[in-house]
Amino acid sequence: MTQGQKKHWARALSDAINMVTTTAAAIGLCGYGGYWLDMKLGTDRWLTVIGVLLGVATGMKVMWDKMSTNQNTFPGDKSQDKDKR
Amino acid sequence: MIFGMFDGPLFYLGPIPVDHLVVTEWVLIALIGTIGYFATRDMQMVPRGLQNAFEMIILWTYDFFTQLMDKEHVAKKWAPLLTAFFLFILCSNYSGLVPGAANIPGYQPPTSNWNVTMTLALITFFSVHIAGLSEHGGHYFKHFVSPSPAMLPLNLIEEVAHPLSLTVRLFGNIFGEEMVIAFLLFLAPFIIPSAIMGLSLLLGAIQAIVFTILSASYIAAATGEGH
Numbered sequence: 001m002t003q004g005q006k007k008h009w010a011r012a013l014s015d016a017i018n019m020v021t022t023t024a025a026a027i028g029l030c031g032y033g034g035y036w037l038d039m040k041l042g043t044d045r046w047l048t049v050i051g052v053l054l055g056v057a058t059g060m061k062v063m064w065d066k067m068s069t070n071q072n073t074f075p076g077d078k079s080q081d082k083d084k085r
Numbered sequence: 086m087i088f089g090m091f092d093g094p095l096f097y098l099g100p101i102p103v104d105h106l107v108v109t110e111w112v113l114i115a116l117i118g119t120i121g122y123f124a125t126r127d128m129q130m131v132p133r134g135l136q137n138a139f140e141m142i143i144l145w146t147y148d149f150f151t152q153l154m155d156k157e158h159v160a161k162k163w164a165p166l167l168t169a170f171f172l173f174i175l176c177s178n179y180s181g182l183v184p185g186a187a188n189i190p191g192y193q194p195p196t197s198n199w200n201v202t203m204t205l206a207l208i209t210f211f212s213v214h215i216a217g218l219s220e221h222g223g224h225y226f227k228h229f230v231s232p233s234p235a236m237l238p239l240n241l242i243e244e245v246a247h248p249l250s251l252t253v254r255l256f257g258n259i260f261g262e263e264m265v266i267a268f269l270l271f272l273a274p275f276i277i278p279s280a281i282m283g284l285s286l287l288l289g290a291i292q293a294i295v296f297t298i299l300s301a302s303y304i305a306a307a308t309g310e311g312h
Binding site: 010011013014015017018021022024025026028029030054055057058061062069 | 149152153236238239240242243245246247249250251253254295298299301302303305309
C-alpha cells in the first residue's frame with residue numbers, strides 16, 4: 001500500500017459507502033413515493049416506474065459527482081508513481 | 086418491541102411520558118460523561134493514565150477527520166459532534182450485549198428503535214447545512230442548482246436520501262441483530278447465541294464507524310470547494 005493510498009483510505013471508504021447508501025435510499029424513496037402516488041391516483045404502476053428511474057438517476061448523479069471530485073483531488077494519484085520509482 | 090417486552094412508558098415527568106429507551110439513553114450519556122469527567126478532572130501538562138489515553142484518542146480523531154474533510158478548521162469544529170455520535174452509537178449498540186440486560190422488562194438498545202436513529206440522522210442533516218452555510222454563506226444554496234437548474238429535483242432527492250439512509254441502515258442492522266439473538270435465545274439458549282453475540286461486537290463497532298464516517302463525509306461535501 002502506497003503512502004497516498006494509506007492517507008486517503010478513510011476518504012475512499014466514506015465515498016464508497018456514501019455512493020451505495022445514497023443510491024439505495026434514493027431508489028427506495030422515489031420508488032415508494034411513486035407507488036404511493038399510483039395508489040392515490042390509480043395510475044397503474046407508471047409512477048412507481050418513473051420514481052425508481054428518478055432514484056436511479058439520482059444515484060448516477062451522486063456517483064458522477066464523487067468521481068469528478070476525486071479526479072480533481074487526486075489527479076493521476078502521483079504518489080503511486082513516486083513510490084514506484 | 087422485542088419478544089416478551091412491553092412498550093409502554095416507564096413513568097411520567099409531568100405530562101411527558103418517559104419510556105425505557107429514554108432511560109437507557111440517560112444512563113449511556115451519564116456513563117460517557119462520567120468517564121469524560123474523570124479523564125479531565127485533574128489535567129496535567131505531562132498527561133498520565135486516563136488523561137493520556139483520552140489525549141491520544143482525541144489527537145487521533147482530529148487527524149482522522151482532517152484527512153477525511155481536507156480542511157483542518159472544519160475538522161476541528163465538527164470533530165466533537167462526530168466523536169460524540171461515535172461514542173453514543175457504540176455504547177448504545179453494545180448496551181444490548183450487557184449481561185442481564187435481556188432480563189430487564191422492556192429493555193432494548195436505543196439504536197434498535199428508528200425514532201432514535203432518525204433523531205441522530207436529523208442532527209446530522211441540520212449540522213450539514215449549518216456547516217455549509219457557515220463556510221460559504223448564501224452561496225451555499227447555489228449547489229442545489231449545480232451544475233444546472235434542471236438538476237434541482239435530483240439534488241433535493243439526494244439531500245433527503247442522506248438522512249433516510251443513515252436512519253434505515255443503523256436501525257435495520259441493530260434491530261435485525263437483536264431479533265436474531267432473541268430468536269436464537271428462544272430456540273437454543275447458551276452456546277449458539279454466544280457466537281452471534283460475538284459477531285454483534287463487530288457489527289456494533291462497524292455501524293458506529295459507518296454512521297460517523299458518513300456524517301463527516303456529508304459535512305465535508307457541504308464545506309468543500311465544489312460548493
